Amino acid sequence: NAGVMQNPRHLVRRRGQEARLRCSPMKGHSHVYWYRQLPEEGLKFMVYLQKENIIDESGMPKERFSAEFPKEGPSILRIQQVVRGDSAAYFCASSRNRESTEAFFGQGTRLTVV
Amino acid sequence: AQKITQTQPGMFVQEKEAVTLDCTYDTSDPSYGLFWYKQPSSGEMIFLIYQGSYDQQNATEGRYSLNFQKARKSANLVISASQLGDSAMYFCAMREGRSAGNEKLTFGTGTRLTIIP
Numbered sequence: 586n587a588g589v590m591q592n593p594r595h596l597v598r599r600r601g602q603e604a605r606l607r608c609s610p611m612k613g614h615s616h617v618y619w620y621r622q623l624p625e626e627g628l629k630f631m632v633y634l635q636k637e638n639i640i641d642e643s644g645m646p647k648e649r650f651s652a653e654f655p656k657e658g659p660s661i662l663r664i665q666q667v668v669r670g671d672s673a674a675y676f677c678a679s680s681r682n683r684e685s686t687e688a689f690f691g692q693g694t695r696l697t698v699v
Numbered sequence: 700a701q702k703i704t705q706t707q708p709g710m711f712v713q714e715k716e717a718v719t720l721d722c723t724y725d726t727s728d729p730s731y732g733l734f735w736y737k738q739p740s741s742g743e744m745i746f747l748i749y750q751g752s753y754d755q756q757n758a759t760e761g762r763y764s765l766n767f768q769k770a771r772k773s774a775n776l777v778i779s780a781s782q783l784g785d786s787a788m789y790f791c792a793m794r795e796g797r798s799a800g801n802e803k804l805t806f807g808t809g810t811r812l813t814i815i816p
Contacts, residue, residue: 628804628806630803674742690743
């Protein structure tokens with residue numbers, strides 16, 4: 586039973602390029618959460634999605650960032666025109682339902698903008 | 700005000716000793732959950748233990764236990780008989796409420812635990 590799968594593990598982008606981060610939730614999980622971790626900080630909530638729906642995007646920057654969780658396929662976090670300040674670890678978590686007492690995290694994608 | 704406060708940025712503990720990692724929280728919602736996660740140097744986030752606000756007993760999971768003091772709004776993690784593999788960052792997190800849209804976790808800034816042989 587595979588856990589939450591994120592890819593790539595490491596991503597290097599030049600300023601102005603686009604970054605696409607993928608997250609496949611655990612089997613049977615239809616709730617996905619994206620978090621960002623800046624160096625030496627805790628995780629900060631970005632967005633919560635269910636299949637084909639964004640439920641809560643209160644932590645997403647208003648510009649350049651978008652997220653989707655299509656009916657088929659992984660959830661995608663997309664960052665357009667990346668800047669150095671976007672360099673961080675991006676974690677995805679999934680849960681079976683909103684009452685779950687634990688969310689399982691993936692191993693994260695470490696984005697470096699050069 | 701900080702929702703989750705972890706006052707110990709770093710701790711050094713001798714192997715086999717017990718460790719207490721502090722966490723205090725701030726919420727006005729009567730329904731909430733508290734989580735502890737471990738982040739080793741490899742970077743993944745590993746769920747350790749969960750405590751619900753209405754749980755009557757302190758949560759335990761193997762060598763991990765949660766010292767939940769509701770009136771003080773503290774949820775300290777206790778690791779018994781520490782091992783070298785316990786060296787990692789430890790994060791306390793909270794989820795507030797049970798209604799829609801409150802599934803997101805708020806994390807503290809973490810405590811870096813180093814176990815000394």
